[in-house]
Amino acid sequence: MEWFIARRLLKGGEKEAVSVPIVKIAVVGIALGVCVMLLSVFIVTGFKKEITAKLSGFSSHLNVTAYENNNSYSGSEIRVNDTLLNGIRRMSSLKQVYPYVTMPAILKSKSEIHGVVLKGVDSAYLPDFYLKHLKSGEYPDLKTPKASNDILISVSVAQMLGVEPREKVRAHFVQDPPRVRVFQVKGIYDTGFREYDDMIVLCDLRHLQKLNGWEADQVSAVGIELEDMEEIPEKEAELDAILPVAGEDGFYKITSLWETATQIFDWLSLINMNVWVILTLIVVVAGFNMVSGLLIFILDKTALIGILKAMGCRNVSLKRVFLYVALGLIGRGMIAGNVLALVLGGIQYYFRLIRLDPLSYYMDTVPVYFNIWYILLLNAGVWCISVLMLLAPAMLVSRITPIKAIRFE
Numbered sequence: 351m352e353w354f355i356a357r358r359l360l361k362g363g364e365k366e367a368v369s370v371p372i373v374k375i376a377v378v379g380i381a382l383g384v385c386v387m388l389l390s391v392f393i394v395t396g397f398k399k400e401i402t403a404k405l406s407g408f409s410s411h412l413n414v415t416a417y418e419n420n421n422s423y424s425g426s427e428i429r430v431n432d433t434l435l436n437g438i439r440r441m442s443s444l445k446q447v448y449p450y451v452t453m454p455a456i457l458k459s460k461s462e463i464h465g466v467v468l469k470g471v472d473s474a475y476l477p478d479f480y481l482k483h484l485k486s487g488e489y490p491d492l493k494t495p496k497a498s499n500d501i502l503i504s505v506s507v508a509q510m511l512g513v514e515p516r517e518k519v520r521a522h523f524v525q526d527p528p529r530v531r532v533f534q535v536k537g538i539y540d541t542g543f544r545e546y547d548d549m550i551v552l553c554d555l556r557h558l559q560k561l562n563g564w565e566a567d568q569v570s571a572v573g574i575e576l577e578d579m580e581e582i583p584e585k586e587a588e589l590d591a592i593l594p595v596a597g598e599d600g601f602y603k604i605t606s607l608w609e610t611a612t613q614i615f616d617w618l619s620l621i622n623m624n625v626w627v628i629l630t631l632i633v634v635v636a637g638f639n640m641v642s643g644l645l646i647f648i649l650d651k652t653a654l655i656g657i658l659k660a661m662g663c664r665n666v667s668l669k670r671v672f673l674y675v676a677l678g679l680i681g682r683g684m685i686a687g688n689v690l691a692l693v694l695g696g697i698q699y700y701f702r703l704i705r706l707d708p709l710s711y712y713m714d715t716v717p718v719y720f721n722i723w724y725i726l727l728l729n730a731g732v733w734c735i736s737v738l739m740l741l742a743p744a745m746l747v748s749r750i751t752p753i754k755a756i757r758f759e
Contacts, residue, residue, distance in 0.1 A: 352667050355658075356674035359651070376643025377683040383636030384687025384732060385694070387629050391724050392695045394625050396717030398618050401543075402579060402607075404712065407479030408546045409610050410573030411582050412589060414438070417601035427568045428602065434572065437592045441585060443577045448475040449569040451558040456522040457503075457551070459511040466507060466548075468521065470555035476575075480539050480552065487515030487537030490552065497556035500536035504547035508538050523561055531557060542708040582606050633732060637739040640683075644676045644743045656752045665748040672747060676740045684729060695720065 414434070416426035428434070430449050438447050451470040456463055473493045480502060481489055490500035501519075503511075513519060515535050523529045533553065541547055559568065576585055586606050593602050608615055648655070655668060695718045698704060702715040 352670040353674060355671045356678065359671070359675050373643045373647055373679065376639045377679050377686075379639035380636050380680055380683025380736075381686040381690065383632045383639075384684050384729070385691040387632050387728055387732070388688065388691035388725065389695060390625055390628055391728060392691070392718045392720060393716060394621060395721060395724065396719035397621070397711075397713075399719050400713055400717040401614065401618060403479075404541050404543045404546070405607060405611050405614065406575070406579060407483075407541070408543070408550055409607055411576045411579050411607050412574040412586055413571045413605045413610075414574070414589075414593070415571040415603050415605065417603045427562070427564055427570060428572070430567050430569055430572060434593070434602075438572065438574060438589065440592050441574075441588055443581055443585070445575040445577050446474075446476050446573075447575075448472070448573050449555065449571070450475070450573055451555050451562070451564075451570045453523065453558045453561065453570075455551075456524075457507070457511060458520045458522060459513050459517075462511045464507060464510045464548075466503075466551045468501075468551050468553050468558060470553050470558040472555045480537075483539045483541045485538050485540045487535065490536045490554065492554055497560070498554040499532065499534050499557075500554070501533040502537045502539060502552040503535055504550070505538055505540040506544060506547045507551065508535070510548075514538075525561070529561060531561070542714050543712045544709055545712070579607065582608065629728075633735055636732075637736055640676065640680060640736060641739055641743050643679070644672065644740055645746065647675065648672055648743065648746055652750060655747060655750050659750070659752040668747045669744045673737075673740060673744045676744070677737065680733070680736050680740075684732065688725070688729065692720075 414428065416428050418426050435447070438444075448471060453468050453470070454465065455468050456465050471492065475492070477489050485505055487502075490498055490502055492498055503513075508514070511519060513535050515537060518532055518534050521531045521533055523531070539547075555569070556566075559566065562568075574585075574589070576582065583606070586604055590604055593604070651672075658668060659665075698716055699718040699720075704716040706714055706716060708714045
């Protein structure tokens with residue numbers, strides 16, 4: 351019976367209380383609240399995903415280096431032997447394992463100079479990250495029998511040096527004695543992450559090994575990419591237990607992406623806290639809007655409540671009726687909010703209408719990431735909190751007496 355009465359009240363006619371402007375405003379408030387919360391989650395998760403993806407592209411999830419390496423770009427070397435590689439490959443969820451060498455240098459064009467860090471990789475390196483952000487030219491061919499003279503630079507470095515693809519630049523290395531190598535710009539990439547774009551230049555690993563006087567199996571580090579970066583802490587502990595205590599040249603040291611970019615991840619954590627505060631405030635405001643709407647709805651239906659009580663309807667049944675009505679109105683608001691959020695998010699995802707300053711946000715457009723689990727969890731949370739908040743106004747029904755209610759105007 352309760353559900354039948356609630357459905358009739360929700361369906362109503364043009365003069366029914368469900369069309370009272372204040373109740374409609376409450377429903378609109380729920381819709382806008384859900385829309386803003388979903389958009390906040392879409393944008394923040396998209397922002398985090400974009401930042402972490404770029405950090406992962408420039409720096410591996412896990413790096414195995416020499417123990418005495420102080421995280422500088424010209425640290426000590428390790429030997430890539432079967433013991434080390436077999437130990438790493440015993441881990442699960444591996445995406446790729448590759449050796450690399452890093453070395454600071456000064457690039458000089460015909461008119462400009464700029465300090466960079468050359469990152470040398472070989473054909474084992476998966477170039478998906480750089481191919482995704484490639485703006486002009488091509489990715490260097492690292493499968494040549496001899497060391498390739500091709501390099502990949504960023505748009506910002508290319509602009510500073512005033513060079514284009516297929517042009518040559520000189521790389522000056524601060525060594526004893528100083529050395530110079532001539533490279534050809536094979537391609538230009540742009541991630542929008544200026545902190546790294548201004549610094550990282552990709553080249554052939556064999557050049558840097560020769561400059562350092564290293565053998566073919568000596569590198570700065572071994573990079574490890576995981577299928578899921580959320581497993582970094584777990585895999586770091588697993589790798590620490592798997593690796594041999596010491597290599598031929600000393601102890602191994604494992605550094606994670608969290609350690610190499612601590613400040614950025616702290617910043618992302620701060621954003622998470624801000625989002626939780628925003629979501630809490632929106633839920634509270636939307637909940638009070640719905641509570642006020644339900645109170646007005648109950649007052650408008652006081653005469654009906656009196657008639658139903660006079661006919662023997664119990665307080666518990668009446669509470670359920672108005673609770674069902676409120677939940678129906680919340681459901682309408684939540685459906686409208688979800689649809690609106692998905693439409694607005696989809697427009698931004700495909701057309702990128704809202705732009706950002708790359709110098710401040712590390713990207714040129716507002717990122718959007720859709721995750722069905724986040725959507726379901728947020729809707730479930732809003733629904734549960736709304737139900738708890740609506741229990742209080744539903745209790746008002748028990749305080750209405752039939753005689754006074756029938757006379758109520």
